[in-house]
Amino acid sequence: MLEKTFNPKSVEPRLYAKWEASGAFAPKDDPGAQPYSIVIPPPNVTGSLHIGHALNNTLQDVLVRFQRMRGRAALWLPGTDHAGIATQMMVERQLAESGNMGRRDLGREAFVERVWEWKAKSGGTIVRQLRRLGASCDWSRERFTLDEGLSAAVRKVFVTLYKQGLIYRDKRLVNWQPELQTAVSDLEVVNLEVTGQMWRFRYPISGEPDRFIVVATTRPETMLGDTAVAVHPADERYKDLVGKQVRLPLVGRLIPIIADDYADPEKGTGAVKITPAHDFNDFRVGQRHGLEAINVFTPDARLNENAPEKYRGLDRFVARKKIVEDLEALGLFEGVDANRMTVPYDEKSKLVVIEPYLTDQWWVDAKTLAQPAIRAVEEGKTVFEPKSWERTYFDWMRNIEPWCVSRQLWWGHRIPAWYGPDGAIFVEETEAAALAAARAHYGRSETLTQDEDVLDTWFSSGLWPFSTLGWPEQTRDLERFYPTWDLVTSFDIIFFWVARMMMLGIHFMGEVPFRRVVINALIRDEQGQKMSKTKGNVVDPLDLIDEYGADALRFTMAAMSGQARDIRLSRERIEGYRNFGTKLWNAARFCQMNSCERVEGFDPATVRHVQNRWIRGELLKTSRAVTAALEAAACDEAAGALFRFVWNVFCDWHLELAKPLLVGDPAVAAETRATTAWVLDQILRLLHPIMPFMTEELWEKTAEAGPPRDSMLITAPWPDPPDSYADAAAEAEMTLVIAAIREGRSVRAELNVPPSARPPLIVTEAGERQRRILTQNAEAIRQMLRVEGLRFDGEASGAVPYVAEGASFALPVADFIDLAAERARLTKEVAALASDIDRTAKKLANPDFVARAPEEVVEENRERLSGAQEAKARLDAALERLGAVS
RNA sequence: GGGCGGCUAGCUCAGCUGGUCAGAGCGCCUGGUUUACACCCAGGAGGCCGGGGGUUCGAACCCCUCGCCGCCCACCA
Numbered sequence: 001m002l003e004k005t006f007n008p009k010s011v012e013p014r015l016y017a018k019w020e021a022s023g024a025f026a027p028k029d030d031p032g033a034q035p036y037s038i039v040i041p042p043p044n045v046t047g048s049l050h051i052g053h054a055l056n057n058t059l060q061d062v063l064v065r066f067q068r069m070r071g072r073a074a075l076w077l078p079g080t081d082h083a084g085i086a087t088q089m090m091v092e093r094q095l096a097e098s099g100n101m102g103r104r105d106l107g108r109e110a111f112v113e114r115v116w117e118w119k120a121k122s123g124g125t126i127v128r129q130l131r132r133l134g135a136s137c138d139w140s141r142e143r144f145t146l147d148e149g150l151s152a153a154v155r156k157v158f159v160t161l162y163k164q165g166l167i168y169r170d171k172r173l174v175n176w177q178p179e180l181q182t183a184v185s186d187l188e189v190v191n192l193e194v195t196g197q198m199w200r201f202r203y204p205i206s207g208e209p210d211r212f213i214v215v216a217t218t219r220p221e222t223m224l225g226d227t228a229v230a231v232h233p234a235d236e237r238y239k240d241l242v243g244k245q246v247r248l249p250l251v252g253r254l255i256p257i258i259a260d261d262y263a264d265p266e267k268g269t270g271a272v273k274i275t276p277a278h279d280f281n282d283f284r285v286g287q288r289h290g291l292e293a294i295n296v297f298t299p300d301a302r303l304n305e306n307a308p309e310k311y312r313g314l315d316r317f318v319a320r321k322k323i324v325e326d327l328e329a330l331g332l333f334e335g336v337d338a339n340r341m342t343v344p345y346d347e348k349s350k351l352v353v354i355e356p357y358l359t360d361q362w363w364v365d366a367k368t369l370a371q372p373a374i375r376a377v378e379e380g381k382t383v384f385e386p387k388s389w390e391r392t393y394f395d396w397m398r399n400i401e402p403w404c405v406s407r408q409l410w411w412g413h414r415i416p417a418w419y420g421p422d423g424a425i426f427v428e429e430t431e432a433a434a435l436a437a438a439r440a441h442y443g444r445s446e447t448l449t450q451d452e453d454v455l456d457t458w459f460s461s462g463l464w465p466f467s468t469l470g471w472p473e474q475t476r477d478l479e480r481f482y483p484t485w486d487l488v489t490s491f492d493i494i495f496f497w498v499a500r501m502m503m504l505g506i507h508f509m510g511e512v513p514f515r516r517v518v519i520n521a522l523i524r525d526e527q528g529q530k531m532s533k534t535k536g537n538v539v540d541p542l543d544l545i546d547e548y549g550a551d552a553l554r555f556t557m558a559a560m561s562g563q564a565r566d567i568r569l570s571r572e573r574i575e576g577y578r579n580f581g582t583k584l585w586n587a588a589r590f591c592q593m594n595s596c597e598r599v600e601g602f603d604p605a606t607v608r609h610v611q612n613r614w615i616r617g618e619l620l621k622t623s624r625a626v627t628a629a630l631e632a633a634a635c636d637e638a639a640g641a642l643f644r645f646v647w648n649v650f651c652d653w654h655l656e657l658a659k660p661l662l663v664g665d666p667a668v669a670a671e672t673r674a675t676t677a678w679v680l681d682q683i684l685r686l687l688h689p690i691m692p693f694m695t696e697e698l699w700e701k702t703a704e705a706g707p708p709r710d711s712m713l714i715t716a717p718w719p720d721p722p723d724s725y726a727d728a729a730a731e732a733e734m735t736l737v738i739a740a741i742r743e744g745r746s747v748r749a750e751l752n753v754p755p756s757a758r759p760p761l762i763v764t765e766a767g768e769r770q771r772r773i774l775t776q777n778a779e780a781i782r783q784m785l786r787v788e789g790l791r792f793d794g795e796a797s798g799a800v801p802y803v804a805e806g807a808s809f810a811l812p813v814a815d816f817i818d819l820a821a822e823r824a825r826l827t828k829e830v831a832a833l834a835s836d837i838d839r840t841a842k843k844l845a846n847p848d849f850v851a852r853a854p855e856e857v858v859e860e861n862r863e864r865l866s867g868a869q870e871a872k873a874r875l876d877a878a879l880e881r882l883g884a885v886s
Numbered sequence: 887g888g889g890c891g892g893c894u895a896g897c898u899c900a901g902c903u904g905g906u907c908a909g910a911g912c913g914c915c916u917g918g919u920u921u922a923c924a925c926c927c928a929g930g931a932g933g934c935c936g937g938g939g940g941u942u943c944g945a946a947c948c949c950c951u952c953g954c955c956g957c958c959c960a961c962c963a
Contacts, residue, residue, distance in 0.1 A: 005925075191960080198963075216963055264962070272963045281961045341962085388890075395889070395959075491958090562900085566956075570898060572912050579925040590922035640900080655922080
């Protein structure tokens with residue numbers, strides 16, 4: 001006997017171990033099976049499972065379990081990302097907390113060693129947590145972005161792109177994170193709006209005493225690096241000054257006044273100081289005018305030796321204050337205003353102001369790589385789901401900037417570039433190859449030094465769909481599983497990750513990395529706030545699993561996955577889906593108590609009783625709906641269809657109405673038992689991708705009676721009931737019965753009495769009166785039910801037993817059909833059809849329309865007209881007949 | 887500045903191409919507990935579908951406009 005409720009705590013670990021041990025997670029090795037593959041968005045190895053992971057991985061697991069059951073060789077490839085900055089910072093922090101030497105004292109090699117130690121000890125957290133969620137990843141193929149195979153892929157890609165001229169070294173402005181002292185990409189910068197100040201200063205015109213040009217700036221400290229002042233060429237105020245020079249205050253350097261469109265007469269004073277080394281716009285102006293770029297900052301954003309001595313070593317913000325004071329003292333201060341402006345911050349901490357900084361970095365020519373990636377989506381080789389995200393993708397790809405891929409960190413893939421004594425660059429996959437290249441270049445052996453930098457984390461994750469499958473080796477996995485089928489990810493990494501995978505995948509594999517990108521939403525708390533540790537509103541999915549079970553959490557994730565952007569998570573909702581699980585559990589318990597056991601060789605096609613034919617058809621509909629939904633990656637629709645079928649159809653109606661059948665005619669009872677067991681079996685299959693644990697458990701328990709099972713549920717075949725299971729007559733009749741019970745007051749009252757006191761519902765032959773009513777009004781009823789073209793035959797149909805004499809819910813037809821309401825409805829519909837006919841006829845009568853509209857549109861309208869006319873004729877007749885019903 | 891979402895019952899949201907579309911779950915109210923399930927059952931109250939205009943025989947759904955709310959992108963001194 002089943003327990004009263006499902007106990008996830010004891011069942012989940014047991015079943016997961018059983019699945020894993022059985023090898024069910026690995027794709028089956030059947031060459032005839034069509035492959036299906038998903039690569040996991042690799043979570044940071046430092047991370048732990050948050051609710052977003054729960055959503056994202058639930059969706060992947062649903063898809064992969066679905067495809068596995070459909071007989072495909074389904075692979076879900078797991079792994080983790082080394083997460084350069086995050087991991088390095090974390091280990092550094094731990095070193096500091098435990099009073100150890102800092103990173104720099106430790107030295108590069110020893111530090112990296114420490115990070116690996118940490119990874120070995122604690123890096124498995126998130127992977128263990130994924131198991132608790134039920135993720136059916138093939139752990140035998142687990143990868144890590146820094147493992148040997150992936151590192152080889154990274155080196156090969158870097159070297160190849162370099163040799164193709166798509167990676168290059170360049171000195172230009174980058175986003176500099178002064179605290180970590182590394183470059184970061186545009187995407188790692190977040191612009192926040194703040195109220196700052198805009199100062200106005202007088203720059204004295206050279207050779208014209210007492211004449212000034214007033215410039216406006218929000219960053220006075222960078223003035224020490226000014227190399228020009230720009231005004232708009234058409235700005236009358238300054239026309240005569242163009243070509244003259246100003247004496248840069250505090251520095252004494254002479255700098256030119258130039259005319260450039262960049263200067264906006266409306267902004268500030270119309271005259272803008274140009275500091276090419278510290279501002280992206282100014283850098284461009286500088287390039288146009290051949291200006292020198294003078295860097296006045298050190299890597300940790302203090303003033304350097306290019307600044308006048310009194311400012312050297314000062315922090316940028318301290319220097320700012322001092323410079324304003326000094327200019328004021330010189331009488332060059334004109335004024336200051338509060339100013340709303342955006343300031344670039346470090347995307348992670350949101351505390352450190354990012355500095356445009358002039359350094360040598362490695363760049364990827366993203367513009368070139370983006371072109372085929374844009375085309376691939378345009379041509380539908382990769383589709384986004386929902387499609388609206390394609391626009392986001394296009395917008396970014398079409399305006400893509402060079403990608404800075406070098407990072408001044410230690411944890412990551414070291415750049416495979418070596419420098420000769422004279423600075424010549426040798427980019428090769430190994431040091432040996434670099435030495436050989438150097439020998440060829442110099443004509444003798446030279447000592448080389450390797451580039452100190454590592455690559456952006458996203459460089460290696462950009463290769464993930466093929467590097468994890470074994471590339472650059474031509475492996476069988478690569479052949480079978482690339483391109484992958486689905487990528488499931490959240491929209492916040494479309495740029496970071498999806499776009500890079502598209503570019504690199506197409507470039508190196510010649511094919512898109514995935515056929516479909518399924519974008520899932522972001523989860524917020526119940527107030528709609530983004531979850532964050534600092535706000536303390538983080539919901540730990542593991543707590544939820546402890547409390548409600550993994551299946552409940554998974555069902556919740558699936559059911560809410562339809563929301564495009566934001567999901568607000570509430571415990572009530574999870575509780576509701578936990579209750580749903582309990583409901584199913586108890587339905588199974590009911591089946592067990594009533595000996596609804598699977599029957600060897602049972603064929604649903606042969607059932608005769610109307611209710612069994614009906615539930616068979618309902619199961620068919622549900623099965624079709626769930627299959628279609630999962631094919632479309634619409635997990636919410638699949639979950640909804642299953643919820644409604646299990647609760648509102650199977651439990652509320654089938655099981656309730658089965659009760660009298662089970663104690664009645666033995667033949668009907670036996671058929672109902674077998675049918676019920678069969679339906680439950682199909683439910684377990686259909687529900688398994690979303691609720692794997694409970695369904696597998698029930699699969700096991702229901703194996704105790706009846707024929708033995710061929711396999712665990714995880715590898716059981718997906719239901720594919722034939723269309724012939726549909727039975728329109730049974731459906732029509734059951735609709736009547738259900739309507740009767742729902743609408744009939746007296747019946748409702750009967751059903752309300754306690755089950756023990758409830759008289760058994762007797763199934764007998766229909767009385768003469770009921771038979772006559774049904775037969776006479778069959779046509780009208782058919783119309784009322786909108787069941788067109790059905791063989792509704794009161795006499796032959798199974799409806800008869802349900803309107804049997806003595807049955808507690810047997811009612812004359814006229815009692816449960818509100819004739820007046822039906823007449824009104826039909827009348828309304830006839831009117832609608834009439835107007836449709838009218839409009840279409842008018843349209844077709846218009847010679848202009850017939851002459852100019854496309855042929856198929858005209859044809860469509862003709863069909864519509866005749867269809868409407870026929871329908872109207874039918875309804876008119878029905879109305880007429882209805883008038884005769886009493 | 888550009889772009890994208892959202893605004894439907896007290897709450898969270900469904901409503902897929904305009905015609906049973908005014909719904910679900912939770913919450914609330916009423917009634918029900920001796921064998922499937924109180925993590926339940928039966929019933930009920932509650933919404934000018936953000937405002938205004940338009941198209942249409944018909945609009946939560948299409949168009950225009952306004953108003954909030956949220957997100958993404960952007961180099962404005």
